[in-house]
Amino acid sequence: MQNVEIKKGLDGVIVDETSISKVMPDINSLVYRGYKVQDLAENCSFVKVAYLLWNNELPSTSELKEFNNKEKNYRSLSSSVTKSISSLNKNAHYMDTLRTAISIIGSNDERTWDSSPEVNLDKAISLLAKIPTIIAYDYRRKKGLDIIEPDKNLDFVENFFNMCFNKIPEKEVLKAFEVSLVLYAEHSFNASTFTTRVISSTLSDLYSAVVGGVGALKGPLHGGANEQVMHMLKEIGSAEKAKTWMLNAIKAKKKVMGFGHRVYRKGDSRVPTMTKYAKKMADITNQKNWMDMSDILAKTMLEEKNIHPNLDFPAGPAYFMMGFEIEMFTPIFVMSRITGWAAHIMEQNSSNRIIRPLSHYAGSEARELPQMH
Ligand code: COA
Numbered sequence: 001m002q003n004v005e006i007k008k009g010l011d012g013v014i015v016d017e018t019s020i021s022k023v024m025p026d027i028n029s030l031v032y033r034g035y036k037v038q039d040l041a042e043n044c045s046f047v048k049v050a051y052l053l054w055n056n057e058l059p060s061t062s063e064l065k066e067f068n069n070k071e072k073n074y075r076s077l078s079s080s081v082t083k084s085i086s087s088l089n090k091n092a093h094y095m096d097t098l099r100t101a102i103s104i105i106g107s108n109d110e111r112t113w114d115s116s117p118e119v120n121l122d123k124a125i126s127l128l129a130k131i132p133t134i135i136a137y138d139y140r141r142k143k144g145l146d147i148i149e150p151d152k153n154l155d156f157v158e159n160f161f162n163m164c165f166n167k168i169p170e171k172e173v174l175k176a177f178e179v180s181l182v183l184y185a186e187h188s189f190n191a192s193t194f195t196t197r198v199i200s201s202t203l204s205d206l207y208s209a210v211v212g213g214v215g216a217l218k219g220p221l222h223g224g225a226n227e228q229v230m231h232m233l234k235e236i237g238s239a240e241k242a243k244t245w246m247l248n249a250i251k252a253k254k255k256v257m258g259f260g261h262r263v264y265r266k267g268d269s270r271v272p273t274m275t276k277y278a279k280k281m282a283d284i285t286n287q288k289n290w291m292d293m294s295d296i297l298a299k300t301m302l303e304e305k306n307i308h309p310n311l312d313f314p315a316g317p318a319y320f321m322m323g324f325e326i327e328m329f330t331p332i333f334v335m336s337r338i339t340g341w342a343a344h345i346m347e348q349n350s351s352n353r354i355i356r357p358l359s360h361y362a363g364s365e366a367r368e369l370p371q372m373h
Helices: 037-043 046-055 061-073 079-086 094-108 117-143 156-165 171-184 191-201 206-218 225-236 239-251 271-285 288-305 312-321 326-350
Strands: 021-024 029-032
Touching: 029 037, 029 046, 037 171, 037 271, 046 061, 046 117, 046 156, 046 171, 046 326, 061 117, 079 094, 079 117, 094 117, 094 206, 094 326, 117 156, 117 206, 117 326, 156 171, 171 271, 171 312, 171 326, 191 206, 191 326, 206 326, 225 239, 225 288, 225 312, 225 326, 239 288, 271 288, 271 312, 288 312, 312 326
Parallel strands: none
Antiparallel strands: 021 029
C-alpha cells in the first residue's frame, strides 16, 4: 500500500476561503462578517443578522424596513405546496416535510436555473419567509388543528409563534427564541453548509443545494443533536440521576448528544449565551429541573473526559420549555441556518470550482471476470 495520509472526515482540511464567518476555537469566539456573535445575539434581530450575512454589512433603517417587508410578503405558501405537505404521512419527521416542501417550492419557481446574485438573494429571502410557515403548517396539521395564516403585522419571531400556537408569548420568550436563531445562523464549513457548497459547485440551483443541506442537518451528529439532547434529558428524568447516568454513558463509551465539536475543543463560543437564555426560560416556565440536570451532566463530562457541551445542549431544553414538539427542534435550526447556507451558496457561485476530492482505493486488486455461462 502506498503511504497516503487520509484525513478522515476532512479533519483539519482547509478547502476554500470564506468571508462570511470565522470560528476561533483558541479564543472561544465566532464572528459573522467581523461582528461577534454574542453581540449580535444580544443587540440585533434575527432578520437583521440575515441581512448582514447576505449583504456583508448591517442594514440602514430604510434598508431593514425594505428587507422586512419583502420577507413578510413572501410568507404564504402556494396551494401546490400545502397540498403536497397534506399528502405526506402525519408520522413523517418535520425535516422530511421541510425537505419535500422546499423541493416543491423550487420546482415551481421559473427562475430555478437563474443563479445570478440578485435572483439567488430573492430566492433566499423567499425561503427565509416560507420555512417557518411550512413548519407551523406541518405542526398544526399533525395536531389536527386549523391552519393559521402568516400575519404581516407581526415580526418574524412573533409570526412563527402565532402560526404555531395562535398566541404570542411574553417578550422574554420571544427574545430567547430570537437569540437562538442568531446563534444558529452560521458556522463556516460545517457538514450541511459544506453539502450546500458541494451541490452549488456543480452549478446546480439554490433550492437543490438547500434540500441537500436539510438532509445533512437532519443527522444526529449535526443538527439532529438538539432533539436527541431533549430525549436524553427526558430519559434521565431528574437531577439526582444525572451524574450516575453520565458516568455510565462514559463507561459504555456512548456518544452523548450535545457534547463535543470538531472545531471547538475548549468550549463552544455560543453556549454561554444560549445557556443564559435557556435558564431564563426555566425561570419563566418554572422548569428548573432541565437546567439542573444539564449543569450536572456538563460538569461530569468535563471532569471525566474534558469534553464541553455544544450549542445543541442548551438549545434543546430551551425549545422544549417554549412549548415546541421535540421533532420541531431541528427544523427550527433550518429556519435559522437557511441564512448561512444561502450566504455560502452565493459565495460559492461567485468564485466557483467544482468540489471533487480523491479517495484512496482499498478494494480488490485488478482481477479477471470468472467464466460466465
Ligand atoms: N460523547 C462522548 N465522547 C465524545 C463525544 C460525545 N458527544 N464527542 C467526542 N467524544 C470523544 C470521542 O469518542 C473521541 O474519543 P477517543 O479519542 O477516545 O476516541 C474524542 O472525544 C474526540 O472526538 P472525535 O471523534 O474526534 O470527534 P469528531 O470531531 O469526529 O466529532 C462530533 C464531532 C460533534 C460529531 C462528536 O463530538 C459527536 O458525535 N457529538 C455528539 C453529537 C452532537 O452533539 N452533535 C452536534 C455538534 S454541534
